[in-house]
Amino acid sequence: MMSLFKTLFSEKCPECKKTLVTDKTAFMNSIVKKSCPDNHYQKEYHPALETYVESNHVS
Numbered sequence: 001m002m003s004l005f006k007t008l009f010s011e012k013c014p015e016c017k018k019t020l021v022t023d024k025t026a027f028m029n030s031i032v033k034k035s036c037p038d039n040h041y042q043k044e045y046h047p048a049l050e051t052y053v054e055s056n057h058v059s
Helices: 002-009
Strands: 033-037 041-046 051-057
Touching: none
Parallel strands: none
Antiparallel strands: 033 041, 041 051
16 A cells, blocks of 8 residues: 555656655755756756746756
């Protein structure tokens, strides 16, 4: 049952299908960054704006 929840709620890279990794950010910086281990894709959440910013082919 728990593995089903893990697969439903884990975010994946649209290109390689690997699970996105959360980058460590500063304590006072509330932006949450998740990226593909191979740098194909990055997703940032900005809570003040309540928006997601997605980008492909991150350097």
